[in-house]
Amino acid sequence: MTGTGDSVNVISFRDVYFGYPGNDDYTLKGVSFDIRAGSTEVILGGSGSGKSTILKLVLGLIKPNSGVIAVEGRDIGPLSEDDLMDVRADIGMVFQEGALFDSLSVSENVGFRLREHEGLPEKEFEERISRLLGFVGLSEFYDRSPSDLSGGQRRRVAVARAMAHHPELILYDEPTTGLDPITGSTICDLIVKLRDLEGVTSVVVTHQLRDAFQVAQSFVMLVDGEIEYHRVDDVELLYGTEFLVLNEGKLVFQGRQRDLFRSDEPYVHKFLEGQIPAFRR
Amino acid sequence: MIDAISERVKSGLRSLQDYWSISYGAAVSLASRPRYWRETLDQMDFIGVGSLTIVTLTGLFTGMVLTVQSSATLDAFGARPYVGRMVSLSMLRELGPVLTALMVTGRVGSGMAAELGSMVVTQQIDALRSFGTDPLRKLVAPRLIAGVVMVPALTVLSDAVGMIGGYLVARFTLRLGTGLYWHSSLDAIKMHDIFMGLIKPFVFGFIIVSVGCYQGLTTTGGTRGVGESTTSSVVVGSVLILASDYFLNLLILRFVYP
Ligand SMILES: Nc1ncnc2c1ncn2[C@@H]1O[C@H](COP(=O)(O)OP(=O)(O)O)[C@@H](O)[C@H]1O
Numbered sequence: 001m002t003g004t005g006d007s008v009n010v011i012s013f014r015d016v017y018f019g020y021p022g023n024d025d026y027t028l029k030g031v032s033f034d035i036r037a038g039s040t041e042v043i044l045g046g047s048g049s050g051k052s053t054i055l056k057l058v059l060g061l062i063k064p065n066s067g068v069i070a071v072e073g074r075d076i077g078p079l080s081e082d083d084l085m086d087v088r089a090d091i092g093m094v095f096q097e098g099a100l101f102d103s104l105s106v107s108e109n110v111g112f113r114l115r116e117h118e119g120l121p122e123k124e125f126e127e128r129i130s131r132l133l134g135f136v137g138l139s140e141f142y143d144r145s146p147s148d149l150s151g152g153q154r155r156r157v158a159v160a161r162a163m164a165h166h167p168e169l170i171l172y173d174e175p176t177t178g179l180d181p182i183t184g185s186t187i188c189d190l191i192v193k194l195r196d197l198e199g200v201t202s203v204v205v206t207h208q209l210r211d212a213f214q215v216a217q218s219f220v221m222l223v224d225g226e227i228e229y230h231r232v233d234d235v236e237l238l239y240g241t242e243f244l245v246l247n248e249g250k251l252v253f254q255g256r257q258r259d260l261f262r263s264d265e266p267y268v269h270k271f272l273e274g275q276i277p278a279f280r281r
Numbered sequence: 282m283i284d285a286i287s288e289r290v291k292s293g294l295r296s297l298q299d300y301w302s303i304s305y306g307a308a309v310s311l312a313s314r315p316r317y318w319r320e321t322l323d324q325m326d327f328i329g330v331g332s333l334t335i336v337t338l339t340g341l342f343t344g345m346v347l348t349v350q351s352s353a354t355l356d357a358f359g360a361r362p363y364v365g366r367m368v369s370l371s372m373l374r375e376l377g378p379v380l381t382a383l384m385v386t387g388r389v390g391s392g393m394a395a396e397l398g399s400m401v402v403t404q405q406i407d408a409l410r411s412f413g414t415d416p417l418r419k420l421v422a423p424r425l426i427a428g429v430v431m432v433p434a435l436t437v438l439s440d441a442v443g444m445i446g447g448y449l450v451a452r453f454t455l456r457l458g459t460g461l462y463w464h465s466s467l468d469a470i471k472m473h474d475i476f477m478g479l480i481k482p483f484v485f486g487f488i489i490v491s492v493g494c495y496q497g498l499t500t501t502g503g504t505r506g507v508g509e510s511t512t513s514s515v516v517v518g519s520v521l522i523l524a525s526d527y528f529l530n531l532l533i534l535r536f537v538y539p
């Protein structure tokens with residue numbers, strides 16, 4: 001982390017263009033935004049709009065055709081794969097569908113990075129993995145294989161794996177897609193818990209407004225060692241969460257939840273209308 | 282028309298470049314730490330121990346059929362006692378290496394393409410990279426080592442079993458003496474035959490693994506793409522083995538044989 005204070009942007013995109021090799025058109029067409037340290041950024045957009053592509057760019061898994069991407073103040077464009085490892089060391093990623101390694105057990109998945117890079121003694125390793133699995137409520141799954149888990153459990157393991165090395169930034173790619181509402185809601189609670197208790201900057205990609213709003217409107221506090229969940233219903237009061245709306249590779253909205261409700265942008269309106277009955281004309 | 286051709290050429294060159302950077306990247310990674318010995322042992326087990334049955338059976342029947350076929354030809358010249366020589370040299374120089382490699386391609390090359398391909402489409406490869414682990418180092422390099430060690434080892438086994446199969450037919454069908462068969466077969470083997478018999482499977486092992494890994498890692502198009510990668514790994518691998526066998530023969534005969 002270079003600078004100090006809240007003014008530091010953890011991620012900043014400047015006029016980023018990206019096209020997959022072999023595709024005729026750009027997938028991202030001039031995307032610019034900033035994400036402040038400690039905030040939560042929700043990226044909304046239909047399927048195929050380029051949401052996952054943005055996350056892959058942040059991790060440096062793909063390189064933009066033009067434009068600048070800075071992570072923690074560092075331009076990652078010119079970095080080699082080796083240098084990118086330093087950048088990635090501060091980032092946790094929860095992939096769509098989890099992307100758990102099927103050849104490893106749950107604990108080896110969660111501890112993958114610790115095993116690869118930190119060389120902890122076995123006892124300490126086990127303690128840390130148990131604590132992480134406890135955090136996501138899956139202590140009893142230590143030795144199980146990922147193929148035995150349900151969709152929701154896989155996502156929770158993926159969250160535990162992403163937070164194992166205490167990153168300052170966690171990226172969630174559609175963490176609730178394909179889950180029933182109750183399971184989806186437990187994943188959202190987990191995101192909130194990580195953000196509020198561990199101070200993690202979060203980027204949540206989703207096309208489900210319900211979950212986006214749950215993340216934006218809830219917060220947790222520790223009261224006498226007990227975790228308490230609270231919900232803010234007055235959207236005027238919400239400062240911590242910013243929304244980006246992506247449509248066909250372009251950002252059509254950036255701002256807070258109350259501005260989202262007031263936006264005149266047709267795509268935003270259509271997006272809200274499709275999922276919130278009150279917005280139907 | 283010209284456009285279509287130039288498009289084909291370009292995409293061919295791109296594939297070649299990808300193939301090169303995958304094989305080269307994996308090979309270069311071996312020069313530095315971390316090295317994944319446990320993965321390498323696992324792969325040796327998968328390639329070597331896992332292929333024992335098919336390689337033994339292939340070698341056995343090849344040696345047997347070779348004896349039956351060549352004895353008919355040799356009999357025409359009254360040269361039946363030379364059948365051992367015929368079997369051992371054919372197995373060692375040509376059939377052992379090629380047939381073993383083809384069987385291993387079907388089992389191992391396809392398995393690697395399928396495994397790595399599904400890791401690509403389920404984003405496990407992206408996950409590896411995001412955790413700071415180089416997939417070429419962790420996945421491809423151990424497979425390459427295991428391939429260039431185990432395919433020659435399997436070939437030696439196949440050669441030996443083939444000669445034993447040949448012996449069984451020679452002894453019990455052709456009524457040839459045990460000493461006569463083994464004398465003729467072992468006497469015929471020269472240093473350069475052994476060299477040829479080992480350099481070939483070394484190259485084939487590299488081809489099988491690098492093609493399988495390349496097909497797997499360049500998979501696109503979901504589960505269907507995994508199926509296509511698996512098929513191409515066998516087709517491309519087999520053709521490359523047969524083609525390189527021809528050129529290796531030319532090279533070795535030119536430079537190694539007296
Ligand atoms: N590996 C790829 N190769 C080619 N095109 C891709 C690839 N991945 C995604 N795309 C295309 O890029 C666009 C955006 O994809 P993505 O970022 O995955 O969308 P989202 O996550 O918003 O659903 C889509 O049109 C998709 O077809």
Ligand SMILES: [Mg+2]
Nearest residue numbers: 051052096174
């Ligand atoms: Mg996506």
